[in-house]
Amino acid sequence: MFTAQALREIHDRAHRNLAALLDHCRLLDADDDDHEFPTVSALAALRATVFAATDAYLRGATPAELNTARPMLTWGGRTKVLIPAHVVLRTQTHLYHHQGQVTAMCRLLGKPCQGLDYPIE
16 A cells, blocks of 8 residues: 555655756757757746645545545546556656656767666665
8 A cells, every 4th residue: 555655755756856857957058959849947847846736636645545546537538447656656657767768868968967766765
């Protein structure tokens, strides 16, 4: 059984890493087609908004709410029966998947970053 506190801890650690990665990306040079993509500042603002919304949800969620499957609206307007705690965990693992892709790109650009693994301290 997942608790809101445990999920908040995972969520907080993942977002600290994402914030650090965005800070690292501020050091990269702009591309020729930079106008077609969000700025790092815009991405950082979105990250903060998503963090606050998820944290607010978890602060008010009961263990029963987090661990009981229920119908949820998903991409494409489909409804699936999901467990909310699993949805939260899925977003965190997805974050690390894409973070790995970005850090690989940074390395290829000659701007390697480090210290962005899930902190276990």
